[in-house]
Amino acid sequence: MRKGPSIFNVTLVALGLAFLYLPIAILVIYSFNASRLVTIWGGWSTRWYVALWHDSAMLDAAWTSLRIAALSATAACVIGTLAAVVLVRAGRFRGRTMFSGMVYAPLVMPEVITGLSLLLLFVALDVGRGFWTVTIAHTTVTMSFVTVVVQSRLLSFDCSLEEAAMDLGCPPLKTFLTITLPLIFPAVAAGWMLAFTLSFDDLVIASFSTGPGATTLPMRIYSEVRLGVKPEINAICTIMIAVVALGVIAAALVGKRREWVGRT
Amino acid sequence: MTDAAKPALRKAPDWGRRLVILVPALWLAVFFVVPCLIVLKISLSQTVIAQPPYVPVLDLAAGWPGLRDFAGGLSLDSYKMLGSDWIYLTSYLRSLAIAAMSTVILLAVGYPIAYGIARSPRRLQPVLIMAVFLPFLTAFLIRIYAWINILQREGLLNDTLLALGIVREPVVWLATDTAIIIGIVYSYLPFMVLPLYASLEKLDESLLEAAADLGAPRWKAFWLVTVPLSASGIVAGALLCFIPIAGEFVIPDLLGGSSALMIGQTLWTEFFQNKDWPVASAVAIALLLVLLAPILIYQHVQMRALEDR
Numbered sequence: 028m029r030k031g032p033s034i035f036n037v038t039l040v041a042l043g044l045a046f047l048y049l050p051i052a053i054l055v056i057y058s059f060n061a062s063r064l065v066t067i068w069g070g071w072s073t074r075w076y077v078a079l080w081h082d083s084a085m086l087d088a089a090w091t092s093l094r095i096a097a098l099s100a101t102a103a104c105v106i107g108t109l110a111a112v113v114l115v116r117a118g119r120f121r122g123r124t125m126f127s128g129m130v131y132a133p134l135v136m137p138e139v140i141t142g143l144s145l146l147l148l149f150v151a152l153d154v155g156r157g158f159w160t161v162t163i164a165h166t167t168v169t170m171s172f173v174t175v176v177v178q179s180r181l182l183s184f185d186c187s188l189e190e191a192a193m194d195l196g197c198p199p200l201k202t203f204l205t206i207t208l209p210l211i212f213p214a215v216a217a218g219w220m221l222a223f224t225l226s227f228d229d230l231v232i233a234s235f236s237t238g239p240g241a242t243t244l245p246m247r248i249y250s251e252v253r254l255g256v257k258p259e260i261n262a263i264c265t266i267m268i269a270v271v272a273l274g275v276i277a278a279a280l281v282g283k284r285r286e287w288v289g290r291t
Numbered sequence: 292m293t294d295a296a297k298p299a300l301r302k303a304p305d306w307g308r309r310l311v312i313l314v315p316a317l318w319l320a321v322f323f324v325v326p327c328l329i330v331l332k333i334s335l336s337q338t339v340i341a342q343p344p345y346v347p348v349l350d351l352a353a354g355w356p357g358l359r360d361f362a363g364g365l366s367l368d369s370y371k372m373l374g375s376d377w378i379y380l381t382s383y384l385r386s387l388a389i390a391a392m393s394t395v396i397l398l399a400v401g402y403p404i405a406y407g408i409a410r411s412p413r414r415l416q417p418v419l420i421m422a423v424f425l426p427f428l429t430a431f432l433i434r435i436y437a438w439i440n441i442l443q444r445e446g447l448l449n450d451t452l453l454a455l456g457i458v459r460e461p462v463v464w465l466a467t468d469t470a471i472i473i474g475i476v477y478s479y480l481p482f483m484v485l486p487l488y489a490s491l492e493k494l495d496e497s498l499l500e501a502a503a504d505l506g507a508p509r510w511k512a513f514w515l516v517t518v519p520l521s522a523s524g525i526v527a528g529a530l531l532c533f534i535p536i537a538g539e540f541v542i543p544d545l546l547g548g549s550s551a552l553m554i555g556q557t558l559w560t561e562f563f564q565n566k567d568w569p570v571a572s573a574v575a576i577a578l579l580l581v582l583l584a585p586i587l588i589y590q591h592v593q594m595r596a597l598e599d600r
Binding site for chain 1: 308403
Protein backbone atom coordinates (compact mmCIF):
# COMPACT_ATOMS: atom_id res chain seq x y z
CA MET A 28 0.00 0.00 0.00
CA ARG A 29 1.39 3.34 -1.03
CA LYS A 30 1.92 5.83 1.75
CA GLY A 31 1.17 9.51 1.44
CA PRO A 32 -1.33 11.23 -0.83
CA SER A 33 -1.86 9.63 -4.21
CA ILE A 34 -3.21 11.63 -7.12
CA PHE A 35 -6.38 9.56 -6.89
CA ASN A 36 -7.01 10.50 -3.25
CA VAL A 37 -6.25 14.17 -3.80
CA THR A 38 -8.71 14.24 -6.71
CA LEU A 39 -11.44 12.61 -4.61
CA VAL A 40 -11.08 15.10 -1.78
CA ALA A 41 -10.73 18.09 -4.12
CA LEU A 42 -13.87 17.16 -6.06
CA GLY A 43 -15.82 16.69 -2.83
CA LEU A 44 -14.75 20.05 -1.44
CA ALA A 45 -15.49 21.78 -4.75
CA PHE A 46 -19.01 20.36 -4.69
CA LEU A 47 -19.47 21.64 -1.14
CA TYR A 48 -18.03 25.11 -1.61
CA LEU A 49 -18.86 26.14 -5.19
CA PRO A 50 -22.54 26.98 -4.58
CA ILE A 51 -21.62 29.10 -1.53
CA ALA A 52 -18.87 30.91 -3.47
CA ILE A 53 -21.30 31.69 -6.30
CA LEU A 54 -23.82 33.07 -3.83
CA VAL A 55 -21.23 35.33 -2.22
CA ILE A 56 -20.06 36.67 -5.60
CA TYR A 57 -23.60 37.38 -6.77
CA SER A 58 -24.39 39.33 -3.61
CA PHE A 59 -22.07 42.02 -5.02
CA ASN A 60 -23.87 42.06 -8.36
CA ALA A 61 -25.07 45.52 -9.36
CA SER A 62 -27.89 44.19 -11.54
CA ARG A 63 -31.35 43.59 -10.09
CA LEU A 64 -31.66 40.57 -12.36
CA VAL A 65 -29.96 37.89 -10.36
CA THR A 66 -28.63 36.02 -13.36
CA ILE A 67 -27.08 38.90 -15.26
CA TRP A 68 -23.75 40.26 -14.10
CA GLY A 69 -23.90 44.07 -13.92
CA GLY A 70 -20.58 44.86 -12.26
CA TRP A 71 -19.54 45.05 -8.63
CA SER A 72 -21.71 46.93 -6.18
CA THR A 73 -22.64 46.99 -2.52
CA ARG A 74 -26.15 48.40 -3.13
CA TRP A 75 -27.91 45.29 -1.76
CA TYR A 76 -26.07 45.64 1.52
CA VAL A 77 -27.26 49.23 1.74
CA ALA A 78 -30.82 48.12 0.93
CA LEU A 79 -30.54 45.50 3.65
CA TRP A 80 -29.46 48.09 6.19
CA HIS A 81 -32.78 49.88 5.64
CA ASP A 82 -34.88 46.72 5.87
CA SER A 83 -35.98 46.98 9.49
CA ALA A 84 -38.16 43.82 9.41
CA MET A 85 -35.14 41.77 8.38
CA LEU A 86 -32.93 43.37 11.04
CA ASP A 87 -35.56 42.75 13.74
CA ALA A 88 -35.79 39.11 12.73
CA ALA A 89 -32.00 38.80 12.82
CA TRP A 90 -31.89 40.27 16.35
CA THR A 91 -34.62 37.87 17.54
CA SER A 92 -32.77 34.91 16.03
CA LEU A 93 -29.48 35.94 17.63
CA ARG A 94 -31.03 36.16 21.09
CA ILE A 95 -32.88 32.85 20.75
CA ALA A 96 -29.75 31.12 19.44
CA ALA A 97 -27.52 32.45 22.25
CA LEU A 98 -29.98 31.56 25.00
CA SER A 99 -30.94 28.13 23.72
CA ALA A 100 -27.32 27.19 22.95
CA THR A 101 -26.32 28.07 26.51
CA ALA A 102 -29.16 26.07 28.03
CA ALA A 103 -28.50 23.16 25.64
CA CYS A 104 -24.83 23.20 26.70
CA VAL A 105 -25.67 22.89 30.39
CA ILE A 106 -28.27 20.12 29.99
CA GLY A 107 -26.42 18.38 27.16
CA THR A 108 -23.16 18.27 29.12
CA LEU A 109 -24.98 16.82 32.13
CA ALA A 110 -26.50 14.15 29.89
CA ALA A 111 -23.06 13.31 28.47
CA VAL A 112 -21.59 13.00 31.97
CA VAL A 113 -24.46 10.68 32.92
CA LEU A 114 -23.96 8.48 29.84
CA VAL A 115 -20.19 8.17 30.24
CA ARG A 116 -19.53 8.37 33.97
CA ALA A 117 -22.65 7.28 35.84
CA GLY A 118 -22.21 3.55 35.24
CA ARG A 119 -25.33 1.44 35.20
CA PHE A 120 -28.53 2.77 36.67
CA ARG A 121 -32.13 1.86 36.30
CA GLY A 122 -33.61 3.31 33.12
CA ARG A 123 -30.24 3.80 31.44
CA THR A 124 -31.46 2.39 28.11
CA MET A 125 -34.52 4.60 28.27
CA PHE A 126 -32.29 7.57 29.09
CA SER A 127 -29.92 7.08 26.18
CA GLY A 128 -32.89 6.42 23.92
CA MET A 129 -34.34 9.82 24.85
CA VAL A 130 -30.97 11.50 24.27
CA TYR A 131 -30.34 10.05 20.80
CA ALA A 132 -33.89 10.15 19.42
CA PRO A 133 -34.04 13.92 18.79
CA LEU A 134 -30.89 13.60 16.62
CA VAL A 135 -32.70 11.73 13.88
CA MET A 136 -36.34 12.65 14.53
CA PRO A 137 -37.78 14.44 11.47
CA GLU A 138 -38.14 18.13 12.28
CA VAL A 139 -41.81 18.29 11.29
CA ILE A 140 -42.67 15.73 13.99
CA THR A 141 -40.63 17.44 16.72
CA GLY A 142 -42.07 20.81 15.76
CA LEU A 143 -45.66 19.61 15.69
CA SER A 144 -45.35 17.74 18.99
CA LEU A 145 -43.81 20.73 20.81
CA LEU A 146 -46.50 23.04 19.48
CA LEU A 147 -49.23 20.68 20.69
CA LEU A 148 -47.56 20.62 24.11
CA PHE A 149 -47.51 24.42 24.29
CA VAL A 150 -51.16 24.54 23.24
CA ALA A 151 -52.09 21.91 25.84
CA LEU A 152 -50.25 23.89 28.54
CA ASP A 153 -51.97 27.03 27.26
CA VAL A 154 -48.79 29.13 27.30
CA GLY A 155 -48.38 32.18 25.09
CA ARG A 156 -46.23 31.24 22.12
CA GLY A 157 -43.34 33.38 20.99
CA PHE A 158 -39.74 34.04 21.97
CA TRP A 159 -39.62 31.67 24.94
CA THR A 160 -41.38 28.73 23.35
CA VAL A 161 -38.96 28.82 20.40
CA THR A 162 -36.04 29.00 22.85
CA ILE A 163 -37.30 25.93 24.74
CA ALA A 164 -37.92 24.04 21.50
CA HIS A 165 -34.41 24.80 20.23
CA THR A 166 -32.85 23.82 23.55
CA THR A 167 -34.56 20.44 23.36
CA VAL A 168 -33.44 19.72 19.81
CA THR A 169 -29.86 20.99 20.09
CA MET A 170 -28.95 19.48 23.50
CA SER A 171 -28.58 16.03 21.93
CA PHE A 172 -25.94 17.37 19.56
CA VAL A 173 -24.05 18.88 22.51
CA THR A 174 -24.26 15.53 24.30
CA VAL A 175 -22.74 13.62 21.37
CA VAL A 176 -19.86 16.09 21.02
CA VAL A 177 -19.07 16.22 24.76
CA GLN A 178 -19.51 12.48 25.14
CA SER A 179 -16.80 11.66 22.62
CA ARG A 180 -14.44 14.02 24.44
CA LEU A 181 -15.25 12.45 27.83
CA LEU A 182 -14.54 9.02 26.37
CA SER A 183 -11.19 10.12 24.99
CA PHE A 184 -9.48 10.49 28.38
CA ASP A 185 -9.64 8.14 31.34
CA CYS A 186 -10.81 9.15 34.76
CA SER A 187 -7.49 8.73 36.59
CA LEU A 188 -7.19 12.49 37.14
CA GLU A 189 -10.71 12.71 38.53
CA GLU A 190 -10.02 9.63 40.63
CA ALA A 191 -6.79 11.08 42.00
CA ALA A 192 -8.53 14.31 42.98
CA MET A 193 -11.28 12.44 44.78
CA ASP A 194 -8.86 10.07 46.50
CA LEU A 195 -7.21 13.19 47.88
CA GLY A 196 -10.55 14.19 49.32
CA CYS A 197 -11.84 16.61 46.68
CA PRO A 198 -15.66 16.60 46.68
CA PRO A 199 -17.32 15.42 43.42
CA LEU A 200 -18.74 18.79 42.42
CA LYS A 201 -15.38 20.52 42.92
CA THR A 202 -13.66 17.70 41.01
CA PHE A 203 -16.04 18.24 38.12
CA LEU A 204 -15.52 22.01 38.08
CA THR A 205 -11.73 22.02 38.49
CA ILE A 206 -10.68 18.84 36.66
CA THR A 207 -13.36 17.54 34.31
CA LEU A 208 -14.78 20.80 33.00
CA PRO A 209 -11.44 22.32 31.92
CA LEU A 210 -10.61 19.03 30.17
CA ILE A 211 -13.85 18.86 28.25
CA PHE A 212 -14.08 22.60 27.68
CA PRO A 213 -13.09 22.54 23.98
CA ALA A 214 -15.92 20.06 23.34
CA VAL A 215 -18.41 22.13 25.33
CA ALA A 216 -17.41 25.20 23.32
CA ALA A 217 -17.74 23.27 20.06
CA GLY A 218 -21.13 22.01 21.23
CA TRP A 219 -22.22 25.57 21.99
CA MET A 220 -21.25 26.72 18.52
CA LEU A 221 -23.03 23.79 16.93
CA ALA A 222 -26.17 24.42 18.99
CA PHE A 223 -26.03 28.12 18.18
CA THR A 224 -25.84 27.57 14.43
CA LEU A 225 -28.51 24.87 14.49
CA SER A 226 -30.84 27.23 16.30
CA PHE A 227 -29.92 30.25 14.19
CA ASP A 228 -30.61 28.15 11.12
CA ASP A 229 -33.82 26.41 11.99
CA LEU A 230 -36.99 27.10 10.05
CA VAL A 231 -39.32 24.18 10.67
CA ILE A 232 -39.31 23.92 14.46
CA ALA A 233 -39.40 27.70 14.89
CA SER A 234 -42.37 27.98 12.53
CA PHE A 235 -44.32 25.50 14.60
CA SER A 236 -43.41 26.76 18.05
CA THR A 237 -43.52 30.52 17.53
CA GLY A 238 -46.44 32.85 17.91
CA PRO A 239 -47.31 36.35 16.78
CA GLY A 240 -44.53 38.84 17.38
CA ALA A 241 -41.52 36.50 17.24
CA THR A 242 -40.38 36.07 13.64
CA THR A 243 -36.94 34.53 13.30
CA LEU A 244 -34.50 35.27 10.49
CA PRO A 245 -34.96 31.93 8.69
CA MET A 246 -38.75 32.43 8.77
CA ARG A 247 -38.27 35.87 7.25
CA ILE A 248 -35.82 34.61 4.61
CA TYR A 249 -38.10 31.70 3.80
CA SER A 250 -41.09 33.93 3.10
CA GLU A 251 -38.92 36.06 0.80
CA VAL A 252 -37.31 33.10 -0.97
CA ARG A 253 -40.69 31.57 -1.75
CA LEU A 254 -41.39 34.64 -3.87
CA GLY A 255 -38.24 34.10 -5.91
CA VAL A 256 -34.54 34.86 -5.84
CA LYS A 257 -33.73 38.35 -4.59
CA PRO A 258 -30.34 40.08 -4.47
CA GLU A 259 -30.96 41.30 -0.90
CA ILE A 260 -31.20 37.69 0.25
CA ASN A 261 -27.81 36.97 -1.33
CA ALA A 262 -26.45 39.87 0.71
CA ILE A 263 -27.84 38.73 4.06
CA CYS A 264 -26.69 35.17 3.39
CA THR A 265 -23.18 36.46 2.68
CA ILE A 266 -23.16 38.34 5.99
CA MET A 267 -24.27 35.19 7.82
CA ILE A 268 -21.55 33.16 6.13
CA ALA A 269 -18.96 35.81 7.06
CA VAL A 270 -20.07 35.71 10.70
CA VAL A 271 -19.79 31.92 10.83
CA ALA A 272 -16.42 31.95 9.06
CA LEU A 273 -15.06 34.58 11.50
CA GLY A 274 -16.36 32.54 14.43
CA VAL A 275 -14.65 29.40 13.19
CA ILE A 276 -11.37 31.20 12.52
CA ALA A 277 -11.50 32.80 15.97
CA ALA A 278 -12.19 29.42 17.58
CA ALA A 279 -9.28 27.87 15.68
CA LEU A 280 -6.94 30.69 16.71
CA VAL A 281 -7.97 30.42 20.36
CA GLY A 282 -7.40 26.67 20.17
CA LYS A 283 -3.94 27.19 18.65
CA ARG A 284 -3.07 29.75 21.31
CA ARG A 285 -4.13 27.44 24.12
CA GLU A 286 -2.07 24.67 22.58
CA TRP A 287 0.90 27.00 22.21
CA VAL A 288 0.59 28.35 25.74
CA GLY A 289 0.20 24.82 27.02
CA ARG A 290 3.46 23.76 25.39
CA THR A 291 5.63 26.57 26.73
CA MET B 292 -15.21 -0.58 30.72
CA THR B 293 -14.99 -1.98 34.22
CA ASP B 294 -16.89 -0.47 37.11
CA ALA B 295 -13.67 0.64 38.76
CA ALA B 296 -12.80 2.71 35.71
CA LYS B 297 -15.63 5.20 36.04
CA PRO B 298 -16.12 6.22 39.61
CA ALA B 299 -16.51 9.98 39.20
CA LEU B 300 -20.26 10.04 39.48
CA ARG B 301 -20.50 6.85 41.52
CA LYS B 302 -18.68 8.34 44.47
CA ALA B 303 -20.95 11.36 44.45
CA PRO B 304 -23.56 11.43 47.20
CA ASP B 305 -26.74 9.73 46.14
CA TRP B 306 -28.79 12.91 45.88
CA GLY B 307 -26.09 14.60 43.81
CA ARG B 308 -25.91 11.70 41.40
CA ARG B 309 -29.67 11.60 41.15
CA LEU B 310 -29.85 15.33 40.45
CA VAL B 311 -27.33 15.05 37.60
CA ILE B 312 -29.41 12.29 36.03
CA LEU B 313 -32.72 13.97 36.77
CA VAL B 314 -32.14 17.34 35.09
CA PRO B 315 -31.60 16.08 31.52
CA ALA B 316 -34.05 13.19 32.02
CA LEU B 317 -36.84 15.49 33.17
CA TRP B 318 -36.19 18.02 30.42
CA LEU B 319 -36.37 15.32 27.74
CA ALA B 320 -39.41 13.70 29.33
CA VAL B 321 -41.35 16.97 29.43
CA PHE B 322 -40.25 18.41 26.08
CA PHE B 323 -39.74 15.28 24.03
CA VAL B 324 -41.63 12.24 25.32
CA VAL B 325 -44.80 13.95 26.58
CA PRO B 326 -45.21 15.96 23.34
CA CYS B 327 -44.99 12.72 21.34
CA LEU B 328 -47.76 11.24 23.51
CA ILE B 329 -49.87 14.36 22.94
CA VAL B 330 -49.46 13.91 19.18
CA LEU B 331 -50.67 10.32 19.57
CA LYS B 332 -53.67 11.50 21.59
CA ILE B 333 -54.65 14.24 19.16
CA SER B 334 -54.34 11.89 16.21
CA LEU B 335 -57.23 10.02 17.84
CA SER B 336 -59.32 13.17 18.18
CA GLN B 337 -61.70 14.85 15.78
CA THR B 338 -61.52 18.25 14.15
CA VAL B 339 -63.87 20.99 15.28
CA ILE B 340 -63.91 24.69 14.68
CA ALA B 341 -62.95 25.81 18.15
CA GLN B 342 -59.95 26.68 20.25
CA PRO B 343 -58.19 24.24 20.50
CA PRO B 344 -59.51 22.86 17.20
CA TYR B 345 -60.12 19.26 18.28
CA VAL B 346 -62.35 17.15 20.57
CA PRO B 347 -62.28 15.49 23.01
CA VAL B 348 -60.21 17.68 25.30
CA LEU B 349 -58.84 15.83 28.30
CA ASP B 350 -60.26 17.45 31.43
CA LEU B 351 -58.50 15.96 34.44
CA ALA B 352 -60.47 18.17 36.82
CA ALA B 353 -63.67 16.27 35.91
CA GLY B 354 -62.25 13.16 37.54
CA TRP B 355 -63.21 9.63 36.52
CA PRO B 356 -66.36 10.51 34.49
CA GLY B 357 -64.31 13.09 32.59
CA LEU B 358 -61.72 10.44 31.78
CA ARG B 359 -64.45 8.05 30.58
CA ASP B 360 -66.00 10.70 28.35
CA PHE B 361 -62.57 11.39 26.98
CA ALA B 362 -61.88 7.75 26.18
CA GLY B 363 -65.31 7.41 24.58
CA GLY B 364 -64.65 10.43 22.37
CA LEU B 365 -61.50 9.01 20.80
CA SER B 366 -61.80 7.83 17.23
CA LEU B 367 -59.74 6.38 14.43
CA ASP B 368 -61.29 8.74 11.86
CA SER B 369 -58.01 10.48 11.04
CA TYR B 370 -56.31 7.17 10.36
CA LYS B 371 -59.24 6.03 8.22
CA MET B 372 -58.78 9.20 6.24
CA LEU B 373 -55.08 8.42 5.75
CA GLY B 374 -56.03 5.00 4.42
CA SER B 375 -58.86 6.15 2.18
CA ASP B 376 -57.17 9.04 0.37
CA TRP B 377 -54.41 7.96 -2.00
CA ILE B 378 -52.71 11.37 -1.58
CA TYR B 379 -51.31 10.24 1.77
CA LEU B 380 -50.16 6.83 0.64
CA THR B 381 -48.41 8.19 -2.45
CA SER B 382 -46.71 10.89 -0.45
CA TYR B 383 -45.40 8.31 2.06
CA LEU B 384 -44.10 6.09 -0.72
CA ARG B 385 -42.62 9.05 -2.54
CA SER B 386 -40.78 10.21 0.60
CA LEU B 387 -39.36 6.76 1.24
CA ALA B 388 -38.33 6.36 -2.41
CA ILE B 389 -36.60 9.76 -2.50
CA ALA B 390 -34.95 9.11 0.87
CA ALA B 391 -33.69 5.69 -0.29
CA MET B 392 -32.39 7.01 -3.59
CA SER B 393 -30.68 10.01 -1.94
CA THR B 394 -29.08 7.75 0.67
CA VAL B 395 -27.60 5.50 -2.03
CA ILE B 396 -26.26 8.51 -3.93
CA LEU B 397 -24.92 10.00 -0.68
CA LEU B 398 -23.04 6.76 -0.02
CA ALA B 399 -21.63 6.77 -3.54
CA VAL B 400 -20.51 10.41 -3.22
CA GLY B 401 -19.53 10.35 0.45
CA TYR B 402 -17.51 7.15 0.52
CA PRO B 403 -14.79 8.32 -1.89
CA ILE B 404 -14.47 11.61 -0.02
CA ALA B 405 -14.21 9.88 3.38
CA TYR B 406 -11.77 7.36 1.90
CA GLY B 407 -9.64 10.11 0.39
CA ILE B 408 -9.50 11.97 3.71
CA ALA B 409 -8.71 8.84 5.74
CA ARG B 410 -5.78 8.11 3.39
CA SER B 411 -4.36 11.65 3.43
CA PRO B 412 -1.46 12.67 5.70
CA ARG B 413 -2.35 12.50 9.41
CA ARG B 414 -1.82 16.15 10.20
CA LEU B 415 -4.07 17.22 7.30
CA GLN B 416 -7.00 15.05 8.31
CA PRO B 417 -8.52 17.31 11.01
CA VAL B 418 -8.33 20.27 8.61
CA LEU B 419 -10.05 18.34 5.82
CA ILE B 420 -12.76 17.04 8.15
CA MET B 421 -13.33 20.61 9.35
CA ALA B 422 -13.56 21.70 5.71
CA VAL B 423 -16.28 19.10 5.08
CA PHE B 424 -18.12 20.14 8.21
CA LEU B 425 -17.86 23.92 7.72
CA PRO B 426 -20.65 24.36 5.13
CA PHE B 427 -22.92 22.62 7.62
CA LEU B 428 -22.38 25.58 9.94
CA THR B 429 -23.61 28.05 7.33
CA ALA B 430 -27.36 28.14 7.34
CA PHE B 431 -29.19 25.25 5.79
CA LEU B 432 -31.68 27.59 4.16
CA ILE B 433 -28.83 29.50 2.53
CA ARG B 434 -27.36 26.38 1.03
CA ILE B 435 -30.70 25.39 -0.49
CA TYR B 436 -31.19 28.94 -1.66
CA ALA B 437 -27.76 28.87 -3.32
CA TRP B 438 -28.97 25.96 -5.44
CA ILE B 439 -32.02 27.92 -6.61
CA ASN B 440 -29.53 30.44 -8.04
CA ILE B 441 -27.74 27.65 -9.86
CA LEU B 442 -30.63 25.47 -11.01
CA GLN B 443 -33.10 28.06 -12.27
CA ARG B 444 -33.84 28.36 -15.99
CA GLU B 445 -31.35 31.15 -16.60
CA GLY B 446 -29.09 29.84 -13.84
CA LEU B 447 -25.42 28.99 -13.92
CA LEU B 448 -25.86 25.29 -14.62
CA ASN B 449 -27.84 25.92 -17.79
CA ASP B 450 -25.46 28.73 -18.82
CA THR B 451 -22.51 26.39 -18.44
CA LEU B 452 -24.16 23.50 -20.25
CA LEU B 453 -25.24 25.78 -23.11
CA ALA B 454 -21.82 27.39 -23.38
CA LEU B 455 -20.14 23.98 -23.52
CA GLY B 456 -22.63 22.89 -26.16
CA ILE B 457 -23.78 19.91 -24.12
CA VAL B 458 -27.42 20.93 -24.47
CA ARG B 459 -29.09 23.12 -27.08
CA GLU B 460 -32.00 24.37 -25.01
CA PRO B 461 -32.11 25.29 -21.31
CA VAL B 462 -33.00 22.23 -19.25
CA VAL B 463 -35.71 22.46 -16.60
CA TRP B 464 -33.96 21.62 -13.31
CA LEU B 465 -35.99 23.41 -10.68
CA ALA B 466 -39.26 21.84 -9.53
CA THR B 467 -38.09 18.34 -10.43
CA ASP B 468 -37.12 15.30 -8.36
CA THR B 469 -33.56 15.74 -9.64
CA ALA B 470 -33.43 19.15 -7.97
CA ILE B 471 -34.75 17.70 -4.69
CA ILE B 472 -32.14 14.95 -4.72
CA ILE B 473 -29.30 17.35 -5.58
CA GLY B 474 -30.39 19.57 -2.69
CA ILE B 475 -30.60 16.63 -0.29
CA VAL B 476 -27.24 15.15 -1.29
CA TYR B 477 -25.61 18.56 -0.94
CA SER B 478 -27.12 19.30 2.49
CA TYR B 479 -26.64 15.88 4.07
CA LEU B 480 -23.15 15.12 2.74
CA PRO B 481 -21.34 15.97 6.03
CA PHE B 482 -23.66 13.58 7.90
CA MET B 483 -22.56 10.80 5.58
CA VAL B 484 -18.84 11.62 5.40
CA LEU B 485 -18.24 11.98 9.17
CA PRO B 486 -19.36 8.47 10.30
CA LEU B 487 -17.69 6.91 7.25
CA TYR B 488 -14.44 8.71 8.02
CA ALA B 489 -14.65 7.62 11.68
CA SER B 490 -14.78 3.96 10.67
CA LEU B 491 -12.27 4.21 7.79
CA GLU B 492 -9.75 6.09 9.90
CA LYS B 493 -9.51 3.19 12.37
CA LEU B 494 -8.82 0.73 9.56
CA ASP B 495 -5.61 -1.22 10.06
CA GLU B 496 -3.56 -0.75 6.89
CA SER B 497 -1.54 -3.90 7.48
CA LEU B 498 -4.67 -5.87 6.55
CA LEU B 499 -4.58 -4.31 3.08
CA GLU B 500 -0.87 -5.01 2.84
CA ALA B 501 -1.54 -8.61 3.77
CA ALA B 502 -4.20 -8.85 1.07
CA ALA B 503 -1.78 -7.38 -1.47
CA ASP B 504 0.99 -9.78 -0.40
CA LEU B 505 -1.39 -12.68 -0.93
CA GLY B 506 -1.96 -11.47 -4.47
CA ALA B 507 -5.31 -9.73 -4.21
CA PRO B 508 -5.74 -6.93 -6.73
CA ARG B 509 -6.43 -3.53 -5.18
CA TRP B 510 -10.11 -3.41 -6.10
CA LYS B 511 -10.61 -6.86 -4.63
CA ALA B 512 -8.81 -5.95 -1.41
CA PHE B 513 -10.96 -2.83 -1.23
CA TRP B 514 -14.18 -4.80 -1.74
CA LEU B 515 -13.29 -7.70 0.58
CA VAL B 516 -11.39 -5.86 3.33
CA THR B 517 -12.09 -2.11 3.39
CA VAL B 518 -15.82 -2.16 2.73
CA PRO B 519 -16.75 -4.87 5.29
CA LEU B 520 -14.55 -3.24 7.94
CA SER B 521 -16.28 0.11 7.43
CA ALA B 522 -19.74 -1.48 7.63
CA SER B 523 -20.55 0.23 10.94
CA GLY B 524 -19.82 3.62 9.39
CA ILE B 525 -21.92 2.78 6.35
CA VAL B 526 -24.89 1.75 8.51
CA ALA B 527 -24.59 4.78 10.83
CA GLY B 528 -24.18 7.24 7.94
CA ALA B 529 -27.03 5.74 5.93
CA LEU B 530 -29.46 5.85 8.86
CA LEU B 531 -28.35 9.30 10.00
CA CYS B 532 -29.29 10.50 6.51
CA PHE B 533 -32.27 8.30 5.60
CA ILE B 534 -34.42 9.01 8.68
CA PRO B 535 -34.45 12.83 8.61
CA ILE B 536 -34.61 12.90 4.79
CA ALA B 537 -37.84 10.89 4.86
CA GLY B 538 -39.47 13.70 6.85
CA GLU B 539 -37.70 16.56 5.03
CA PHE B 540 -39.77 19.69 4.40
CA VAL B 541 -37.61 22.64 3.35
CA ILE B 542 -35.72 21.04 0.46
CA PRO B 543 -38.72 19.61 -1.45
CA ASP B 544 -40.67 22.77 -0.71
CA LEU B 545 -38.08 25.09 -2.23
CA LEU B 546 -36.56 22.91 -4.96
CA GLY B 547 -39.40 20.52 -5.79
CA GLY B 548 -42.55 20.93 -7.81
CA SER B 549 -46.03 21.43 -6.43
CA SER B 550 -47.65 18.40 -8.05
CA ALA B 551 -46.37 15.59 -5.82
CA LEU B 552 -45.56 16.22 -2.18
CA MET B 553 -43.23 14.54 0.26
CA ILE B 554 -44.79 13.53 3.57
CA GLY B 555 -43.19 16.42 5.49
CA GLN B 556 -44.93 18.83 3.12
CA THR B 557 -48.25 16.97 3.49
CA LEU B 558 -48.01 17.30 7.28
CA TRP B 559 -47.13 20.99 6.96
CA THR B 560 -50.09 21.62 4.62
CA GLU B 561 -52.55 19.75 6.85
CA PHE B 562 -51.41 21.76 9.82
CA PHE B 563 -50.81 25.28 8.52
CA GLN B 564 -53.22 25.46 5.56
CA ASN B 565 -56.06 23.02 6.34
CA LYS B 566 -55.76 23.59 10.11
CA ASP B 567 -56.63 19.92 10.57
CA TRP B 568 -54.64 19.07 13.69
CA PRO B 569 -55.87 15.48 14.14
CA VAL B 570 -54.98 14.50 10.57
CA ALA B 571 -51.60 16.25 10.83
CA SER B 572 -50.95 14.29 14.04
CA ALA B 573 -52.03 11.03 12.42
CA VAL B 574 -49.62 11.74 9.52
CA ALA B 575 -46.86 12.30 12.10
CA ILE B 576 -47.63 9.08 14.02
CA ALA B 577 -47.79 7.03 10.82
CA LEU B 578 -44.42 8.47 9.72
CA LEU B 579 -42.98 7.69 13.14
CA LEU B 580 -44.19 4.08 12.89
CA VAL B 581 -42.56 3.70 9.47
CA LEU B 582 -39.31 5.15 10.81
CA LEU B 583 -39.39 3.31 14.14
CA ALA B 584 -37.32 0.35 12.95
CA PRO B 585 -34.57 2.53 11.39
CA ILE B 586 -34.51 4.75 14.51
CA LEU B 587 -34.12 1.75 16.84
CA ILE B 588 -31.36 0.28 14.64
CA TYR B 589 -29.59 3.64 14.66
CA GLN B 590 -29.73 3.83 18.46
CA HIS B 591 -28.41 0.29 18.72
CA VAL B 592 -25.49 1.10 16.38
CA GLN B 593 -24.77 4.34 18.24
CA MET B 594 -24.68 2.62 21.63
CA ARG B 595 -22.53 -0.26 20.41
CA ALA B 596 -20.08 2.16 18.85
CA LEU B 597 -19.71 3.86 22.23
CA GLU B 598 -19.21 0.64 24.13
CA ASP B 599 -16.46 -0.38 21.70
CA ARG B 600 -14.34 2.57 22.70
